Amino acid sequence: MNPAESVVEIDDLSVSFATDHGAVKAVDGVSLRVARGEVLAIVGESGSGKTVTAKSILGLLPETATTGGAVLLSSRSGDAVNDVVALDGARLRAVRGSDVAMVFQEPSSALNPVFTVGWQIAEGLRAHRRLSRAEAKREAVEILRTVGIPDPEVRVNHYPHQFSGGQKQRVVIAAALVLGPGLIVADEPTTALDVTVQAEILDLLRRLRDEFGTAIVLITHNMGVVADLADRVAVMFQGEVVEQAEAHALFAHPQHDYTKRLLAAVPRLGAGRLVAHDRVAPDARGRAEPAGRPVVEASGLVIDYPGRLGRRGFRAVDEVSFRIGAGEVLGLVGESGSGKTTIGRAIGGLTRITGGSLRVLGHEMLGFSERRFKPARADIGFVFQDPAASFNPLLTIAEAVAEPLVIHGRAASPAAARPRVDELLEAVQLPKGYGDRYPHELSGGQRQRASLARGLALDPTLLIADEPTSALDVSVQARVLELFAELQHDLGFAALFISHDLAVVDLLADRIAVLHRGRLVEEGPGAEVLERPRHEYTRRLIASLPVPDPVEQAQRRAALAALG
Amino acid sequence: MASLLSRLPVLKQLRQSVGLQRGMLVTGLVITGVFVLVAVFAPAIAPYGFAQLRGADGPFGAQQPPSAEHIMGTTVGGYDVYSRVLWGAQTAVLVILVAVVCSIFVGILLGLVSGYLGGWLDRVLVVIGDAIYAFPSLLLAIVLSIVISGGQSSLWGGILAAALSITVVFIPQYYRVIRAETIRIKAEPYVESAKMLGASPLRIMFRHVLRNATRTLPVIFTLNSSEALLTLAGLGFLGFGIEPTAAAEWGYDLNKALSDVTSGIWWTALYPGLAIVLAVLGITLVGESLNDLADPRLRGRKRVKARSGAVSMTSVDTTLPSDLEIRQENA
Numbered sequence: 001m002n003p004a005e006s007v008v009e010i011d012d013l014s015v016s017f018a019t020d021h022g023a024v025k026a027v028d029g030v031s032l033r034v035a036r037g038e039v040l041a042i043v044g045e046s047g048s049g050k051t052v053t054a055k056s057i058l059g060l061l062p063e064t065a066t067t068g069g070a071v072l073l074s075s076r077s078g079d080a081v082n083d084v085v086a087l088d089g090a091r092l093r094a095v096r097g098s099d100v101a102m103v104f105q106e107p108s109s110a111l112n113p114v115f116t117v118g119w120q121i122a123e124g125l126r127a128h129r130r131l132s133r134a135e136a137k138r139e140a141v142e143i144l145r146t147v148g149i150p151d152p153e154v155r156v157n158h159y160p161h162q163f164s165g166g167q168k169q170r171v172v173i174a175a176a177l178v179l180g181p182g183l184i185v186a187d188e189p190t191t192a193l194d195v196t197v198q199a200e201i202l203d204l205l206r207r208l209r210d211e212f213g214t215a216i217v218l219i220t221h222n223m224g225v226v227a228d229l230a231d232r233v234a235v236m237f238q239g240e241v242v243e244q245a246e247a248h249a250l251f252a253h254p255q256h257d258y259t260k261r262l263l264a265a266v267p268r269l270g271a272g273r274l275v276a277h278d279r280v281a282p283d284a285r286g287r288a289e290p291a292g293r294p295v296v297e298a299s300g301l302v303i304d305y306p307g308r309l310g311r312r313g314f315r316a317v318d319e320v321s322f323r324i325g326a327g328e329v330l331g332l333v334g335e336s337g338s339g340k341t342t343i344g345r346a347i348g349g350l351t352r353i354t355g356g357s358l359r360v361l362g363h364e365m366l367g368f369s370e371r372r373f374k375p376a377r378a379d380i381g382f383v384f385q386d387p388a389a390s391f392n393p394l395l396t397i398a399e400a401v402a403e404p405l406v407i408h409g410r411a412a413s414p415a416a417a418r419p420r421v422d423e424l425l426e427a428v429q430l431p432k433g434y435g436d437r438y439p440h441e442l443s444g445g446q447r448q449r450a451s452l453a454r455g456l457a458l459d460p461t462l463l464i465a466d467e468p469t470s471a472l473d474v475s476v477q478a479r480v481l482e483l484f485a486e487l488q489h490d491l492g493f494a495a496l497f498i499s500h501d502l503a504v505v506d507l508l509a510d511r512i513a514v515l516h517r518g519r520l521v522e523e524g525p526g527a528e529v530l531e532r533p534r535h536e537y538t539r540r541l542i543a544s545l546p547v548p549d550p551v552e553q554a555q556r557r558a559a560l561a562a563l564g
Numbered sequence: 565m566a567s568l569l570s571r572l573p574v575l576k577q578l579r580q581s582v583g584l585q586r587g588m589l590v591t592g593l594v595i596t597g598v599f600v601l602v603a604v605f606a607p608a609i610a611p612y613g614f615a616q617l618r619g620a621d622g623p624f625g626a627q628q629p630p631s632a633e634h635i636m637g638t639t640v641g642g643y644d645v646y647s648r649v650l651w652g653a654q655t656a657v658l659v660i661l662v663a664v665v666c667s668i669f670v671g672i673l674l675g676l677v678s679g680y681l682g683g684w685l686d687r688v689l690v691v692i693g694d695a696i697y698a699f700p701s702l703l704l705a706i707v708l709s710i711v712i713s714g715g716q717s718s719l720w721g722g723i724l725a726a727a728l729s730i731t732v733v734f735i736p737q738y739y740r741v742i743r744a745e746t747i748r749i750k751a752e753p754y755v756e757s758a759k760m761l762g763a764s765p766l767r768i769m770f771r772h773v774l775r776n777a778t779r780t781l782p783v784i785f786t787l788n789s790s791e792a793l794l795t796l797a798g799l800g801f802l803g804f805g806i807e808p809t810a811a812a813e814w815g816y817d818l819n820k821a822l823s824d825v826t827s828g829i830w831w832t833a834l835y836p837g838l839a840i841v842l843a844v845l846g847i848t849l850v851g852e853s854l855n856d857l858a859d860p861r862l863r864g865r866k867r868v869k870a871r872s873g874a875v876s877m878t879s880v881d882t883t884l885p886s887d888l889e890i891r892q893e894n895a
Contacts, residue, residue: 016868020580023868066868348760377762390753394775400754404761454757 006033006074007183007215008057008100013069013085015052015061026052028239029069034183037213039205041230041247043220043262045473046444048236054185054219058102059084059092075099076182097124101176105188107168111160117144118156121175128179139178147174147204165336166197173204177214184208187219194335195500199544199560202228221473223266224546227251227553235259247550265478266548267503269530294323295361295462295494296347302355303342316342318518319356326461329488329495331509331526333502333541338515340498344466347496348382349373361461378408381455381493385467387447391439397450398435401425404457424453428483445476449483456487463488463495469504481507502545506530514538539563574782574850577857589853595846602650603657612644614651614812627829637831640820641808649835651812655723656793656843662727663734663792664785670731671738676777678739679746680769686743693736702798705729709804722806722813726796733795734788741784745777752776783858786851790844797840814840 015027027049034040042050055061057071071084073095082095101124104110112120121143122136131139137156144152147170160168169189176184186205190198206229208214220226226233226247233250235243235258243256254260303317317339324330334340345351347360349368358365361376384390391400401424402417411417422432428449439447448468455463465484469477485508488495499505505512506526513523514537521535533539543560547553574593581589602609617623619633628638636645678686696704708729712721749755750773758768799805800815808816814836821833 018868350756350759374762377760380760382757382760384753384757386753390757392754392758392772392776395771403758403763407761407763407767 006035008074008217009033009070009072010053010057011070011072013053013056013067013071015049015056015068016066017062018064018066026065026239027056030236030239030241032234032241032244034215034217036182036215037209039209039216039218039229039231041218041220041226041233042236043223043226043233044236045221045262045475049239050219050236051187053236054102054187054217057084057183057185057217058096058100059087060102073099074182076180093127097181098128098179099181100183100185101179101181103169103173103176103184103186103189106192107165107172108160108192110172111168113160116157116159117163117171117174121156121171121178124175124178140174143174143178144171147171147177149174164197165193166200169193169197169201170204173201173208177208177212180212181214183215183217185217185219188221189218190225191220191222195502196335196540196544198225199546199557202546205229222546223263223474223548224553227548227550228546228557235262251549261475263548265475267474267478267481267501267507268547269503269506269542269545294325294359295328296322296324296496297359298322298343298356300356301343301346301353301358303339303346303351304354316518317346317353320515320518320520321356322513322520322523324462324494324496327492327494328511329497329509331505331512332496332498332515333500333505333512334515335500335541337517339518340500340515341466343515344464344496344498347462348380348464349377378404378458379461381458381460381463383448383451383455383463383465383468386471387444387451388439388471390451391447393439396436396438397425397430397442400439401435401450401454401457404454408458410458420457421453424457425450427456427487428453443476444472445480448472448476448480452480452484452487456491456493459491460493463493464498465495466498467500468497470499470501477504484508502530502542514541574854577854581853581857585853585856588849589857592846592849592851592853595842596850599653599843599846600657603653606650606654610647610650612647614643614648615809616644616647617642627824627832629829630831636835637829639817639832640824643808645817645831645835648808648812648817649814649839652814652817652836652839653843655806655811655813656796658723659727659730659796660789660792662723663730664788666727666731667734667788668738668781668785671735672742672774672778672781674735675739675742676746676769676774679743680750680765680773689739690743693739696733696736701733702795702802704732705795705799706802706804708732709799722810726799726805727792729799730792730795734792737784737788738781741780742777745780746773749773749776780858783851783855786847786854790847790851793840793844793847 010030010032013027013030014025016023016025030049030053032040032042032053042053044050052061052065056067057073061067067085069085072081073084074081076099082091082099084092084095087095111117118137118140121140125131125136125139141152141156144156149155149167149170155163160171163171173184173189189205190201193201202225205216205218209216216229218225218229230247233245233247234241235250235256237258243250243254243259245255250259251263254263299321301317301320302315304313304315307313320339320343322330332340332343342351346353346358346365349360349365349370352368353365356366361379363373363376391397395403398418398421399414401421402411402414405411405417405420406414411420418435421435425432425435430446430449430453434442434446434450439450442450448471451468455465468484469480472480481504488508495508497505497508509526511524512526512529514521514529514535516537522529522533522538529538530542533542540560540563543556543563547556578586578589578593612619624634624638624642624644626638626640626642628634630637634644634646636649638644639648674689678689705726706729709725712725712728755768755772758772763771796805796813797815797818800813801819803819805816806813817836818833818840821829821836824830824832
């Protein structure tokens with residue numbers, strides 16, 4: 001390939017950061033090349049250096065970074081080549097936007113809330129060209145039409161909060177596209193979006209490549225997204241590119257060990273082969289509750305959030321009915337804002353319910369009283385989404401795991417609880433010595449194991465897990481899910497497993513309930529819901545989920561398009 | 565022991581700092597250190613007492629220029645300037661200690677309770693805090709010093725008057741900071757997790773919220789110390805301070821030196837003034853650099869060479885010991 005054909009050529013790039021603990025190398029001798037109109041996906045887990053590599057293409061690294069090597073960026077017309085690493089100030093600004101642009105992960109924070117989207121798109125135009133206000137607006141309208149915003153003439157004057165999440169990401173893409181750069185760097189462009197919206201954004205990016213010949217560097221940890229969009233894939237591990245291949249070849253015949261492990265760890269829909277009744281050990285079944293009596297029973301459950309003065313409240317959960325039997329795992333699936341977390345919090349007594357009935361371990365939650373409910377708390381474990389935030393940073397892991405034991409009077413002090421804590425740490429496969437460490441000294445997966453240990457400390461009848469793996473990398477997620485399944489098998493607790501990821505829920509749940517805008521649209525045994533979805537929304541949800549296989553994903557994409 | 569030392573507030577920052585920030589911090593620490601040492605050892609260092617008017621060979625005399633006996637000269641009242649500057653440090657440190665200790669506990673407690681419980685108590689306290697803010701603090705200090713000392717001024721009467729009047733102004737500052745932090749921390753998952761477990765509000769407040777909310781205290785502590793010092797000097801300058809026979813006080817000496825300046829007697833005003841400036845400067849430097857160092861975005865770091873440093877672990881999975889290793893370790 002001759003250099004004129006490539007948009008960007010990264011040659012032996014290395015980046016080191018100055019931190020409080022001395023120098024840390026984030027990228028180590030990376031060489032990559034992106035051809036015109038090609039989508040290169042850089043995949044890897046957190047800390048692998050993929051984002052740092054991408055940001056160095058735009059010269060966006062913070063002051064604490066020191067860069068070595070070269071990043072040769074061609075201009076759109078192909079007549080100029082700049083080494084971004086060596087550029088400074090004004091010349092770097094000239095390259096940004098016109099030769100390369102960036103799409104950020106979180107569209108809500110990438111857009112400035114006090115300016116109209118038209119103004120923000122025109123800002124890039126004004127930085128590079130002299131044009132009148134009317135001309136800039138015309139171009140903004142045009143580009144909004146291109147990215148598929150309906151009524152662009154009207155919408156151009158709207159503010160970011162008037163757009164939905166997916167539309168905001170379209171606006172961000174429009175702003176990146178407006179100067180017609182030859183290369184767009186998209187850093188996790190769909191991670192913050194719901195799976196049905198993700199499919200639309202991926203379609204849009206594909207169109208950019210096909211119709212405008214824009215090259216895309218796609219940073220992602222989601223192998224499904226890679227399979228959906230990428231032409232070529234570079235796998236990064238500990239700051240190095242360990243494998244680079246065509247997408248089809250990589251998924252079919254991964255060469256490097258790490259790639260193989262990564263692909264094996266991705267949960268696949270339909271892999272949930274076990275049903276709870278096979279999993280629950282016979283002696284553990286029905287241990288805490290008399291047979292047939294459900295641990296949680298909701299009928300016509302309504303949860304309203306009060307509105308501001310003079311405004312109507314918001315109904316987060318609307319007439320939802322379900323039950324969780326003893327020793328059963330119910331998977332609650334839904335997109336953001338569907339009310340799944342609210343239901344989890346209501347069962348845990350953190351959110352008050354406003355209508356219907358919710359019985360948790362025999363306690364009616366309507367007209368909730370903390371004093372009456374407190375004894376029941378000993379029978380409910382909770383695992384939070386973000387393991388980093390759910391531990392008090394000033395307590396050691398052992399102290400944190402001992403908290404439930406001390407609060408419910410099973411131990412006089414954290415020190416007295418230590419034997420039980422060690423037992424628990426062992427149960428979640430953490431070395432005992434980790435009890436003396438502070439939360440920040442553990443990795444994400446280890447923290448989530450500790451969180452599981454805390455949730456199980458009182459040997460609960462019911463465990464509520466709210467997106468317990470969504471903050472974790474895939475390979476770690478796989479091991480935590482395995483652990484969860486094992487513990488559930490051994491201890492036989494009932495669980496409410498909340499997730500936005502159908503494939504994850506499928507691995508664990510006996511029954512799956514699908515929530516959509518506060519309503520329960522479908523509920524049933526896992527296999528039935530996934531294989532023969534009755535509701536149109538469930539069908540769309542399943543079809544939108546990208547699978548880590550380019551061939552199969554192309555078929556699924558066609559099927560989704562047929563769904564409309 | 566080493567890890568304990570490195571976790572002490574100031575030492576940790578000192579090790580973290582580089583370049584200009586380190587220079588500022590070290591300068592501040594040195595000045596503050598000298599200030600505190602002088603305060604502690606004033607009786608030993610000062611050649612005369614703060615209220616001493618005569619030596620072995622008769623009275624000192626008023627407004628004597630600097631000489632071998634009085635290296636900074638004497639005041640209009642016939643006191644030795646050098647001795648009074650040294651003794652003044654003692655008064656200043658006492659006032660700072662009393663003022664900060666009195667305000668910090670009340671402020672933290674109010675902030676914690678009001679932030680965590682919220683409701684009407686919170687609203688009332690916020691309004692009171694705002695009202696005190698709106699009041700000119702020096703005026704408030706004057707009113708309080710009259711109320712507390714009743715016009716008399718012994719050493720402790722004067723110190724308490726100055727300190728407590730400053731306390732009233734400081735409590736809202738601590739209250740606000742702790743309240744804001746508490747409200748932020750209240751929404752953290754680890755507090756929710758404690759609630760889920762059924763922990764009582766008291767337990768949550770003191771075990772989970774309090775220790776996490778006090779992160780910014782060293783900064784406010786130092787900044788308030790310099791403000792306390794200035795208020796004390798201001799009170800003394802306006803004539804509401806401590807009588808010269810009860811204790812040495814820089815603000816009072818400045819006030820008495822007012823008329824000297826126009827008649828060319830510079831030493832009576834220069835040295836107490838310099839003492840105030842240096843003490844405030846030292847404490848402020850410490851406070852400001854702690855403030856900068858507490859924020860990772862403002863904290864300066866040494867630049868690193870290209871291709872230096874170790875690659876940190878990518879996958880969290882690889883840092884996990886295998887099940888076999890765990891079994892061996894636990895066995």
